[in-house]
Amino acid sequence: MREDEIDTPALVIDLDAFEYNLDRMAALLAPTGAKLRAHAKTHKSPIIALQQIARGAVGQCVQKVAEAEILAWGGVKDILVSNEVVGGAKLARLVALARIAKVAVCVDDPAQIVAIEAAAEAAGARISVLVEIDIGASRCGVQPGPEAVTLAKQIAASKHLIFGGLQAYQGSAQHRRGVEERRKLIDHAIDGSRRTVEQLRQQGLACPIVGGGGTGTFEIEASSGVYTEIQAGSYAFMDADYARNLDAGGSPVSTFRHSLFVLATVMSAPRHGLAVLDAGHKAVSIDSGMPTLWQRPDIRYVSASDEHGKLEYGPETSAVKLGEKLRLIPGHCDPTVDRFDWYVGVRGGRVECLWPVAARGGLN
Amino acid sequence: MREDEIDTPALVIDLDAFEYNLDRMAALLAPTGAKLRAHAKTHKSPIIALQQIARGAVGQCVQKVAEAEILAWGGVKDILVSNEVVGGAKLARLVALARIAKVAVCVDDPAQIVAIEAAAEAAGARISVLVEIDIGASRCGVQPGPEAVTLAKQIAASKHLIFGGLQAYQGSAQHRRGVEERRKLIDHAIDGSRRTVEQLRQQGLACPIVGGGGTGTFEIEASSGVYTEIQAGSYAFMDADYARNLDAGGSPVSTFRHSLFVLATVMSAPRHGLAVLDAGHKAVSIDSGMPTLWQRPDIRYVSASDEHGKLEYGPETSAVKLGEKLRLIPGHCDPTVDRFDWYVGVRGGRVECLWPVAARGGLN
Numbered sequence: 001m002r003e004d005e006i007d008t009p010a011l012v013i014d015l016d017a018f019e020y021n022l023d024r025m026a027a028l029l030a031p032t033g034a035k036l037r038a039h040a041k042t043h044k045s046p047i048i049a050l051q052q053i054a055r056g057a058v059g060q061c062v063q064k065v066a067e068a069e070i071l072a073w074g075g076v077k078d079i080l081v082s083n084e085v086v087g088g089a090k091l092a093r094l095v096a097l098a099r100i101a102k103v104a105v106c107v108d109d110p111a112q113i114v115a116i117e118a119a120a121e122a123a124g125a126r127i128s129v130l131v132e133i134d135i136g137a138s139r140c141g142v143q144p145g146p147e148a149v150t151l152a153k154q155i156a157a158s159k160h161l162i163f164g165g166l167q168a169y170q171g172s173a174q175h176r177r178g179v180e181e182r183r184k185l186i187d188h189a190i191d192g193s194r195r196t197v198e199q200l201r202q203q204g205l206a207c208p209i210v211g212g213g214g215t216g217t218f219e220i221e222a223s224s225g226v227y228t229e230i231q232a233g234s235y236a237f238m239d240a241d242y243a244r245n246l247d248a249g250g251s252p253v254s255t256f257r258h259s260l261f262v263l264a265t266v267m268s269a270p271r272h273g274l275a276v277l278d279a280g281h282k283a284v285s286i287d288s289g290m291p292t293l294w295q296r297p298d299i300r301y302v303s304a305s306d307e308h309g310k311l312e313y314g315p316e317t318s319a320v321k322l323g324e325k326l327r328l329i330p331g332h333c334d335p336t337v338d339r340f341d342w343y344v345g346v347r348g349g350r351v352e353c354l355w356p357v358a359a360r361g362g363l364n
Numbered sequence: 365m366r367e368d369e370i371d372t373p374a375l376v377i378d379l380d381a382f383e384y385n386l387d388r389m390a391a392l393l394a395p396t397g398a399k400l401r402a403h404a405k406t407h408k409s410p411i412i413a414l415q416q417i418a419r420g421a422v423g424q425c426v427q428k429v430a431e432a433e434i435l436a437w438g439g440v441k442d443i444l445v446s447n448e449v450v451g452g453a454k455l456a457r458l459v460a461l462a463r464i465a466k467v468a469v470c471v472d473d474p475a476q477i478v479a480i481e482a483a484a485e486a487a488g489a490r491i492s493v494l495v496e497i498d499i500g501a502s503r504c505g506v507q508p509g510p511e512a513v514t515l516a517k518q519i520a521a522s523k524h525l526i527f528g529g530l531q532a533y534q535g536s537a538q539h540r541r542g543v544e545e546r547r548k549l550i551d552h553a554i555d556g557s558r559r560t561v562e563q564l565r566q567q568g569l570a571c572p573i574v575g576g577g578g579t580g581t582f583e584i585e586a587s588s589g590v591y592t593e594i595q596a597g598s599y600a601f602m603d604a605d606y607a608r609n610l611d612a613g614g615s616p617v618s619t620f621r622h623s624l625f626v627l628a629t630v631m632s633a634p635r636h637g638l639a640v641l642d643a644g645h646k647a648v649s650i651d652s653g654m655p656t657l658w659q660r661p662d663i664r665y666v667s668a669s670d671e672h673g674k675l676e677y678g679p680e681t682s683a684v685k686l687g688e689k690l691r692l693i694p695g696h697c698d699p700t701v702d703r704f705d706w707y708v709g710v711r712g713g714r715v716e717c718l719w720p721v722a723a724r725g726g727l728n
Binding site: 008009041063064085089108111134142171265266278281285306308339360 | 454498535698728
């Protein structure tokens with residue numbers, strides 16, 4: 001089947017660009033002290049996870065227990081829930097996974113350590129627990145330094161828990177446009193992490209993992225000498241928002257290629273200059289801005305309703321035609337992937353594979 | 365099971381409020397000349413559709429063939445795709461449904477009429493086709509008047525098609541805050557529709573349906589003497605965005621009750637004034653603004669990331685606690701429903717039913 005025969009809207013992966021991105025990340029991290037633990041909240045697919053691991057990733061991150069379950073049963077052996085898991089039902093599911101995979105989870109409150117210890121004891125399991133520190137994003141996490149050390153000691157003293165290290169992701173730095181802005185925020189994150197690692201060492205606690213770093217900043221964390229694991233996810237696909245980040249020369253960052261697209265069809269073309277696609281915000285996420293058109297900078301996706309995407313273009317562009325298929329670059333890849341049941345993998349204009357978005361809707 | 369035992373994030377319907385809304389709409393439309401054809405893009409559920417039909421709705425609207433399929437096989441006998449359907453594969457599926465339900469679809473281009481006629485002929489089916497007119501939303505649709513009449517004549521002259529009427533939905537009027545703003549836009553829509561109906565009549569073409577009207581404006585269309593069918597969907601649930609519309613007295617419109625919620629758990633409470641919920645924008649849509657908290661105006665949902673919702677509150681509010689469950693009123697109900705596989709119906713604080721979001725992700 002040719003790409004232009006795919007019914008729309010469809011989530012399309014350009015397999016050549018995708019594999020380029022996986023290889024490129026592996027090559028960039030190889031000379032650093034850091035390993036990749038790619039974030040599966042982006043792709044929600046054991047098939048993709050295993051390709052990342054085959055290229056050297058130590059395992060995967062997830063945000064939800066439901067994602068951890070799909071990956072573990074799909075063959076991933078080392079999974080970090082880079083997030084807090086609250087509630088007895090979820091914790092029972094999490095510790096049950098320890099039978100088939102190495103599982104770790106984050107905490108930022110003493111009560112959570114007590115709850116995870118109880119769940120692990122009930123399951124006869126041992127799991128690794130990381131302390132999340134707030135190194136500038138002001139979301140979850142305790143402050144670096146003594147607060148983190150106190151939690152680490154509580155974990156280490158819990159019979160069924162292993163102190164796994166620090167979760168130190170700076171999400172709000174990832175999309176700052178200028179390289180200096182990003183560096184300043186990550187330097188602050190590195191300082192807080194280094195200080196906490198040092199204080200842990202003074203208390204006799206080794207810190208096996210310091211995890212963080214996203215697609216926008218991972219090169220800074222990876223070369224820090226402090227971070228041991230990089231949690232980038234979007235690098236495999238790229239999106240329109242990450243493509244607005246600038247490099248040191250002020251040009252758009254070109255480290256990775258766009259490999260993920262929403263293929264859409266023109267369902268209405270009422271007059272020259274206006275066309276409507278069959279992909280609105282139920283098909284392509286707009287939380288980080290509108291999608292852009294692949295290799296068609298002359299056409300703008302100006303607004304999305306539930307099921308319609310409105311395109312505008314100037315008089316110099318030849319008419320966009322009813323039935324024409326166009327590739328959108330999603331504004332934000334993670335939630336866009338979560339809108340679809342399947343990836344359609346294409347190479348050289350032909351469909352090569354269908355991969356399920358296996359953990360789609362795995363909110364719990 | 366009690367509501368506070370539901371694992372989160374979960375999509376919860378307050379069944380008393382939901383049934384109140386269905387009854388209220390039926391009562392409001394009864395004295396008018398218009399019937400309800402409720403929009404299933406909101407609820408994506410044959411179970412809910414059948415409850416609307418039991419209260420007098422003539423059928424359902426959908427935006428996608430996939431939704432029409434789920435409803436038709438779920439027992440709904442009269443379905444209008446209130447949208448253009450482009451491409452041979454989709455049209456073949458659409459006309460196949462004519463065997464089990466009355467099916468209609470919209471067009472705004474002569475080429476679409478040719479394509480639908482060909483699909484209907486191939487299937488040995490007859491289906492109803494409406495002409496979409498652009499009465500101010502500037503999206504799909506031809507201009508009211510002669511352009512619409514030309515398409516209607518082409519439909520009527522097609523052997524396997526029946527001219528079904530006019531699709532005249534003014535989406536951009538629904539969320540204007542002031543009642544006078546909404547009335548002005550809908551008066552314009554009514555004028556364009558009336559003029560087109562009159563011109564059709566002069567050409568000997570009856571116009572069985574004039575369809576449009578959403579939750580924000582339906583009372584104006586219903587009493588117009590021109591619109592015959594109302595396509596409201598959100599009224600069954602309400603959302604935070606519709607709750608910002610004002611009535612003639614300048615108060616928030618109180619016609620319907622909030623019946624749809626995302627139940628979420630506090631997964632981190634790092635300090636007084638800040639808490640983080642386990643429901644970010646993968647669980648609750650933010651395209652029409654952030655969700656609000658049910659009966660807790662002292663707490664604000666200030667920002668969403670993929671899997672986190674950040675709450676802020678003042679010193680006078682007692683501490684939001686780790687593990688606490690809170691109800692969110694979605695900013696926009698339609699895309700929020702599409703994030704979940706199940707509705708959890710509650711009454712009097714107890715779970716009464718689970719209804720599948722059967723057409724979830726039905727994008728094609």
